Every structure is written in structure tokens, then in C-alpha cells.
Amino acid sequence: MLIDVARRLSSAGDLDELVDHILKRSREVMDCEVCSILLPDAANGDLIIRSTLDAVGSGQVRVPKGKGIAGEVYVTKQLVNSQDAGSDPRHFKPSSDKSGLVTRAMLTAPLLDGGRCLGVMQAINPQHEPFFSEQDEEMIQTFGSLIAVTLMRLDAQRKAIRDAEVRQEMSLAREIQKSFLPSPSARIGSVGIEAFYHPASDVGGDFYFWHEAGDGKILVGVGDVCGKGLPAALDMARSTTLIASMAHLCATMPLGGWMSALNARLCGAMRAGRFIAINALVIDPARDSVQLCGAGLPTPKVRDAGGWRDALMQGNPPLGISPRVVYRSSEHGLGTGGRCLVFTDGILEVQNRRGEHFEDGAFALALEHLADAAHGAVVSGIADAWQGFATDAAYEDDATLLLITHEAPAPPAxxxxxxxxxxxxxxxxxxxxxxxxxxxxxxxxxxxxxxxxxxxxxxxxxxxxxxxxxxxxxxxxxxxxxxxxxxxxxxxxxxxxxxxxxxxxxxxxxxxxxxxxxxxxxxxxxxxxxxxxxxxxxxxxxxx
Amino acid sequence: MKVTVRKEKDVSIVELEGEADLAAVPAFQQAMQTEAKARTRRVVVDFSKVTFVNTPIWAVVVEHYQHATEKGTEIAVAGLNGRVEASFNIVRLGDFIDAFPTVAEAVAGKK
Known part of the structure; x- marks a missing residue:
């Protein structure tokens, strides 16, 4: 019979079905009036009784945490063989138990997984003997071991299912978040756009954007929502949507004014002390010019005939903190062959195994190495250098990089x-x-x-x-x-x-x-x- | 493309100038055939004034290399630079035809 029970236990996939089967078979084996299993409620530590008695078999009967012989066995992890449990002062009869069962002899055993108690098993009132014997004690402990192993397996299964569900949800969240980002590679007239986006986990708070604003102007930029994970991802989604809805305003107003307007909208929407850092550019290819507005992110790099250098621009605070901030932008020339590189702090702050940051020298070296590289090769080259630099090191932050190049007009097609x-x-x-x-x-x-x-x-x-x-x-x-x-x-x-x-x-x-x-x-x-x-x-x- | 031929002792030097493409093949072919009949000890093709070479031109070189070696005449090329050298390398003619930096070295047969 034990082998039959063990086989059933090993193939069980449903806890309710399993407990019912255990109770039925253990009652036969123990030759008693009632068998019960008491499992802890994770919410409050009460023991919830499942029994062969139909009246208490609904899972509604509880033994409060630490109460009764069952509560004591759950804590002490020691078997208790009571010859007259009804008279034992430790005995606890739940008021919700309407079964009318009169408890005489009761055997209570812990369900142990090593040193951890998973629950308690009870056998009540032997059918043909006045008390439970030592052989019965061995039997219930053997049953208890089998049940404990099976409960552990079921618990692991449930955890694996939960983990898979979480992974699936995060994967879905990642795909949804990506849908808020435009294509990482684009060409609008004579302007080439190339982005590298690397969230630190499944979803992140970094983002990039580019929009045709109208009148031949192009709005591009990168952003970094403070914090990580889902809350940051939700703010990122809100920000990119807001930027898209306001992009057309860049055609007719200075970038600083546009950032002020965006800030006012974000201040009304951001909660819990959250804010967003953004570096934005408006490129006007017809005038060979670019407006820059930095708000809380590293200074962009520009490249002209003299090579790469930091853009000269006035700093502004991140967006979403105070609606009274007036954002200021600056305008620069961006002739044919000119480039602008904007990036989030995750690019600079990543550390290698020696504790060096990418900004300590490796970034400048990569830019120098790629000084004459074609537009498409610059971002991939920096991304390769950045990822190589941080090999085997845990990335600390989301990282985003966006390059714009004002190319010469294409030759005849x-x-x-x-x-x-x-x-x-x-x-x-x-x-x-x-x-x-x-x-x-x-x-x-x-x-x-x-x-x-x-x-x-x-x-x-x-x-x-x-x-x-x-x-x-x-x-x-x-x-x-x-x-x-x-x-x-x-x-x-x-x-x-x-x-x-x-x-x-x-x-x-x-x-x-x-x-x-x-x-x-x-x-x-x-x-x-x-x-x-x-x-x-x-x-x-x-x-x- | 312009093709001129001159002699230094028993070596013929076929000098090419300009873009050596399909249009230049007949003139180059004729010059090489003439030199093949002259039975000189060595024929050097000078590419130092050439800015472009394609495979129809290299095919003429290979064809005369095959005929010349049967008759005991040596074929060499000289003055390969930049794009012309890249073209020579990609068709792997260096596997069997001697290439010299200068005509003088090709005439002497010493690299």
C-alpha cells in the first residue's frame, strides 16, 4: 500500500487532489476514524485543516497559529501521541468544526523537509485499538516523509510556473516598451540617424526619439527616467508619447521654449519625486544648423573638421521637477559632414573589472579610432567598444547612444x-x-x-x-x-x-x-x- | 589607354598608360602578340602609369604567360601601385607571375 501511495505521490500534479488521496489512503493504513493534514496559511501562519471528514473537508476550518497540539507539533517538530486528546489542555477544537467528532486518541506528526516543517498530519481514533502504537508512529512518520517530499516538489513546480509567468510578462513588457521607440536607423533627407539602446534589465527607463517636426526640421534626442524597472518603463512610455504629440511644435518655436512646454506637461504627470533627464536636438539641414538643449544628461559631443569635442551649451535641470524652470537652448553650425552624438550616463558610467569607468579614457579612444568612420559604423563601433569594455561586469544602468550626421547630398541615383x-x-x-x-x-x-x-x-x-x-x-x-x-x-x-x-x-x-x-x-x-x-x-x- | 613598346637589350618593355579596361584590350593584345613573335628573353609589362586594370587585361597577360613560357620567354609585371596592385592581388596572378617594384628591377630580374 505504501508503494502504491508513493507512486501516486510521485505523479501528483494537483495539491487538492493529492491531499484527498493521501488522507483517504492514510486513513486506511492507519486504520483510524479520521485523518487530517494541516498546512500553514502563508498570510498569517494559521494551520488550515483538510480532513477525511466531509464536514471539515472544505478547507475553511483553521487552527490559529501556535494553538492546539497541531500548532505545538508544527513549532517543535516533534511527534505527539495522545491517548486522550479530548482531555488534553493543549487540545484545540475549532468553533467552525461542525463534524461532531469526539476525539479520543490522536497521533500528530510533523511533515519535515530537513529542518523545515511544512505542515502537520494527524490520525484520530484508532478503529480496533484504544491507542495508537509505536508501529503506528513509524507508519505516520513514513507517510509524513513521503508527503513532505511531494509537497516540496509541488511547491517547486508552482514556483517554476510563477517564475515562467513573470519572465513571460517581462518579455511582453520589453516588447511593448520597444514599440515606443522608433527605428534605430533612419535617413531623413541628408540627415542620418543611428541609435544604440541597451536596457540594464528587461525593461528600462532610457529612451531615444526622432521625429520630423515640419518645415524640414528634425527633432532627435535621448532620455533617462530616474529609477529602473517597470515604474521607469511606464514613465518612459508616457514621455515618448508626450514628445511625439508635441514634436510638431519644434518647427515654429525655439528648442528651449519647446523643452519648457514639455517640462510643464511632465510636471503635471510625474509622481513620487520622479523626473526625466533629456538631451534634445533640432536639426535644420536647410540652414546647416542644430539647436541643442541639455537637461540633466552628459554634454553631447559634436564633430566637425577639427574632430570630436564637447558641445558648448548651457545646462538645464531635468524635466518633471518644477514647472517654473525656463529651459535654454543654443544654436550651432552643422555643415555637411558634421555630427552630433547624444548619450545617457549609462554609456559613461559603466565599469570594467578594474573599476574603471568608460568615460575615463576608453570613450575618447573609441571616438578617436572612429574619427573617419562612415555614419553607420560609428555607433556600432562605440557600442562594440562599450560592450567589450564591460565584459563580465554587471551593467549598472540603461545605456543609450544616438548619432546624427549631416551627410553630403547623395550622388545621382x-x-x-x-x-x-x-x-x-x-x-x-x-x-x-x-x-x-x-x-x-x-x-x-x-x-x-x-x-x-x-x-x-x-x-x-x-x-x-x-x-x-x-x-x-x-x-x-x-x-x-x-x-x-x-x-x-x-x-x-x-x-x-x-x-x-x-x-x-x-x-x-x-x-x-x-x-x-x-x-x-x-x-x-x-x-x-x-x-x-x-x-x-x-x-x-x-x-x- | 596608350600602349608603347621599347627595348632594353634583349628585354621588351610594354608600357601602358591610363585606364586599362575592356576598350584597351585590342591594343594591348596586339602589342603583346608582336613582342611574342620578336622572341625576346623577357617581356616586362609596365603598369606604373596605369590608374585602373580589370580582368580582361589580366587575361591577356595570362594568355601570353602561357605561350611565352612554352617558348622560353619570361613574362613579368612592374610598377604596380594602389588600385592596380589591389586588382593584381585579387586575381592572384602573383602566384605565378613575377611582379617587380620598378621596370629597372624587372629588366634586371632582381627584386
């Missing part, structure tokens, strides 16, 4: 060419403009020009087409070159088959295709009834 050797020079001139725009180094520029020339030379030799359309765009940190024609094209499979590794032996051909395969990060050869397309992609980051 497309050109039409005759498919004849004399026209290849024009195609190379077109590609030269794009490699310069993407700031590839000299060697890579030459190779990209060579790779495109190889494709077009092959068109001249093999495609039997009169013209080709050559187009290019710089997007998501890549230079994408597209060649379309109406001659004989090839597929990706044919491209792979035709690529020939250089040798001095006899070759069918394909040296040009080999060069193309070596130069570009991605190639795509498509042919169809409407014409053929070749796409050549080179990552800008790979060039730095």
Missing part, C-alpha cells in the same frame, strides 16, 4: 549606359561618386569600382544588350548597386558554377566573376522574361 567598352568609363565615374559618398577607403573604393566594371564588361562581351541601367543607394550601412539590362542574364546558380579560381592553366572563363565574388558581401543574379538584374552589396562597416 541612376544612370543609363550603352553596353559597349567605350562607355565603361562613365559607369566607373558613377560608382566613384558613390564610394566617395560612402567614405570607403582608397583600396576598397578601387575594388568596388573594379567589381562593377567586371559585371559591365561581361555584359558588353556576353549579354548581347544595347543598354543597361545602373543605380545605387546607401542604406542600412550598405552600398547597394543594381544593374538592370534586357540581354542574356545569369542566375545565382549559374554564377556560382561559372566562378573560376585564378590559375595559369586552361580556363573556361570566369575570372571576372571570381573577382566579383571576392569583392562584394552579397551578390544576387536574377533573370526573367522582363530582363535581368544584378545586385552588388558592400557593407560600409566592413570598410573601416
Amino acid at each position: 541612376a544612370v543609363s549606359l550603352k553596353c559597349e567598352p567605350g562607355a565603361l568609363k562613365d559607369a566607373r565615374a558613377f560608382i566613384e561618386q558613390w564610394v566617395a559618398h560612402c567614405r570607403f577607403d582608397e583600396k576598397t573604393s578601387g575594388l568596388v569600382v573594379l567589381g562593377c566594371d567586371e559585371v559591365l564588361s561581361n555584359l558588353c562581351k556576353h549579354a548581347c544588350c544595347a543598354t543597361a541601367a545602373l543605380s545605387a543607394e546607401a542604406l542600412d550601412g550598405e552600398l547597394r548597386i543594381r544593374i538592370q539590362h534586357h540581354g542574356e542574364g545569369i542566375t545565382n546558380e549559374e554564377f556560382q558554377r561559372l566562378v573560376s579560381v585564378p590559375s595559369h592553366g586552361d580556363r573556361v572563363g570566369g575570372l571576372g566573376l571570381y573577382v566579383i565574388s571576392q569583392i562584394f558581401d552579397r551578390t544576387d543574379f536574377r533573370k526573367g522574361e522582363g530582363g535581368s538584374t544584378i545586385e552588388l552589396v558592400k557593407r560600409v562597416e566592413a570598410m573601416q
Whole structure:
């Protein structure tokens, strides 16, 4: 019977069902009138009785904390075998017990997990003996051990389920929070925007934003809500929504005035001493200018022909504290090639294992190293340096970084060419403009020009087409070159088959295709009834 | 592209100038064929005044390397710089064709 009970216990998944089964089987084994299990109520320490008696089997009958023999056994963790429990002054009969049970002999045993008491088990009134024997004491203790192990397992299961639910909720919260952030990479006209966002936990109080304000102006910035976790995340959601709803005002008012207006709205909404630090910029590409307003975050960096330096700007207090603060902004030139870098204190204050902060030198070193890097490579380069710096160290804070670059106007997007050797020079001139725009180094520029020339030379030799359309765009940190024609094209499979590794032996051909395969990060050869397309992609980051 | 040929003792120097692309192949091919018939000891292709080279030009070099070595003539290149050197390296011709920094060293056959 014990083996049967143990098997049932090991497979039990529901506590109520399990307790009912234990009580039923233990009453049979103990050969007694009633069996009960008393488990503590986590809220107040009372013992809640579950019994084989239907009248008290509803879970409503309680023994107050420390009361009765059960309460004593729960505390002392010692078995009590009472021959006449009804006369024992320690005996406690709950007033809510309407069962009419007259208690004579009672055996009370603790349910122990090592030194911890999980509850109490009782057997009342043996059926064929006046008292419970020593053998009964051993039996109830054996039952008690089995029950304790099972209760522990169920407790662990419940905890695991709770943890999984919490993790799921946090994951959902993280996704919801991300939905308040715009794309980390964007280009608005001649302005490139690139962000790095690293919350310290699932959700955080940092954020970044960018909005087209109107009249060609662009509002961008980073923010840091004081505190961490869900409360900070909720304030972050409120702030980003408020900023989005007010962004259009930047088109017609100075940034300082706009920040004052935002502050007034936040002061009415923030509670419990919370506040928000924000560094905001309004870029006006048509006037080659940028307005800066800093409120509680590290001074932004700007880069011009002289390299990276701290922006000259007046500091302001964080937002959400006092509606009477007048925020002041400053205006600077931002010519072609100019850059602004705004970031939260989590970037500067992260510590490595030696206790050094990123701002102690590593940040300046990363900026110097990336001085001539292309727009797309700067943020990823700093992020790599920052993450490498803090390897194995616990990040202390959320960290956010946002770069804006006022790029030169893009070269012409497309050109039409005759498919004849004399026209290849024009195609190379077109590609030269794009490699310069993407700031590839000299060697890579030459190779990209060579790779495109190889494709077009092959068109001249093999495609039997009169013209080709050559187009290019710089997007998501890549230079994408597209060649379309109406001659004989090839597929990706044919491209792979035709690529020939250089040798001095006899070759069918394909040296040009080999060069193309070596130069570009991605190639795509498509042919169809409407014409053929070749796409050549080179990552800008790979060039730095 | 401009192609000129001169001789220093028993070495022919084929000097290229400008952008060596598909349009330049016929002139370069003709110059190399002429020198192949002249049966000189060595043919040096001088790229020092070249700003761009693509694989059709390298294919001409390889073709004449194959024919010349059968007839005991040596083929070498000289004056590779910048983008031209990058082009030479990516097609891995250095695996079997000697490249010299200058024409003088190529003529002497000493790096």
C-alpha cells in the first residue's frame, strides 16, 4: 500500500487532489476514524485543516497559529501521541468544526523537509485499538516523509510556473516598451540617424526619439527616467508619447521654449519625486544648423573638421521637477559632414573589472579610432567598444547612444549606359561618386569600382544588350548597386558554377566573376522574361 | 589607354598608360602578340602609369604567360601601385607571375 501511495505521490500534479488521496489512503493504513493534514496559511501562519471528514473537508476550518497540539507539533517538530486528546489542555477544537467528532486518541506528526516543517498530519481514533502504537508512529512518520517530499516538489513546480509567468510578462513588457521607440536607423533627407539602446534589465527607463517636426526640421534626442524597472518603463512610455504629440511644435518655436512646454506637461504627470533627464536636438539641414538643449544628461559631443569635442551649451535641470524652470537652448553650425552624438550616463558610467569607468579614457579612444568612420559604423563601433569594455561586469544602468550626421547630398541615383567598352568609363565615374559618398577607403573604393566594371564588361562581351541601367543607394550601412539590362542574364546558380579560381592553366572563363565574388558581401543574379538584374552589396562597416 | 613598346637589350618593355579596361584590350593584345613573335628573353609589362586594370587585361597577360613560357620567354609585371596592385592581388596572378617594384628591377630580374 505504501508503494502504491508513493507512486501516486510521485505523479501528483494537483495539491487538492493529492491531499484527498493521501488522507483517504492514510486513513486506511492507519486504520483510524479520521485523518487530517494541516498546512500553514502563508498570510498569517494559521494551520488550515483538510480532513477525511466531509464536514471539515472544505478547507475553511483553521487552527490559529501556535494553538492546539497541531500548532505545538508544527513549532517543535516533534511527534505527539495522545491517548486522550479530548482531555488534553493543549487540545484545540475549532468553533467552525461542525463534524461532531469526539476525539479520543490522536497521533500528530510533523511533515519535515530537513529542518523545515511544512505542515502537520494527524490520525484520530484508532478503529480496533484504544491507542495508537509505536508501529503506528513509524507508519505516520513514513507517510509524513513521503508527503513532505511531494509537497516540496509541488511547491517547486508552482514556483517554476510563477517564475515562467513573470519572465513571460517581462518579455511582453520589453516588447511593448520597444514599440515606443522608433527605428534605430533612419535617413531623413541628408540627415542620418543611428541609435544604440541597451536596457540594464528587461525593461528600462532610457529612451531615444526622432521625429520630423515640419518645415524640414528634425527633432532627435535621448532620455533617462530616474529609477529602473517597470515604474521607469511606464514613465518612459508616457514621455515618448508626450514628445511625439508635441514634436510638431519644434518647427515654429525655439528648442528651449519647446523643452519648457514639455517640462510643464511632465510636471503635471510625474509622481513620487520622479523626473526625466533629456538631451534634445533640432536639426535644420536647410540652414546647416542644430539647436541643442541639455537637461540633466552628459554634454553631447559634436564633430566637425577639427574632430570630436564637447558641445558648448548651457545646462538645464531635468524635466518633471518644477514647472517654473525656463529651459535654454543654443544654436550651432552643422555643415555637411558634421555630427552630433547624444548619450545617457549609462554609456559613461559603466565599469570594467578594474573599476574603471568608460568615460575615463576608453570613450575618447573609441571616438578617436572612429574619427573617419562612415555614419553607420560609428555607433556600432562605440557600442562594440562599450560592450567589450564591460565584459563580465554587471551593467549598472540603461545605456543609450544616438548619432546624427549631416551627410553630403547623395550622388545621382541612376544612370543609363550603352553596353559597349567605350562607355565603361562613365559607369566607373558613377560608382566613384558613390564610394566617395560612402567614405570607403582608397583600396576598397578601387575594388568596388573594379567589381562593377567586371559585371559591365561581361555584359558588353556576353549579354548581347544595347543598354543597361545602373543605380545605387546607401542604406542600412550598405552600398547597394543594381544593374538592370534586357540581354542574356545569369542566375545565382549559374554564377556560382561559372566562378573560376585564378590559375595559369586552361580556363573556361570566369575570372571576372571570381573577382566579383571576392569583392562584394552579397551578390544576387536574377533573370526573367522582363530582363535581368544584378545586385552588388558592400557593407560600409566592413570598410573601416 | 596608350600602349608603347621599347627595348632594353634583349628585354621588351610594354608600357601602358591610363585606364586599362575592356576598350584597351585590342591594343594591348596586339602589342603583346608582336613582342611574342620578336622572341625576346623577357617581356616586362609596365603598369606604373596605369590608374585602373580589370580582368580582361589580366587575361591577356595570362594568355601570353602561357605561350611565352612554352617558348622560353619570361613574362613579368612592374610598377604596380594602389588600385592596380589591389586588382593584381585579387586575381592572384602573383602566384605565378613575377611582379617587380620598378621596370629597372624587372629588366634586371632582381627584386
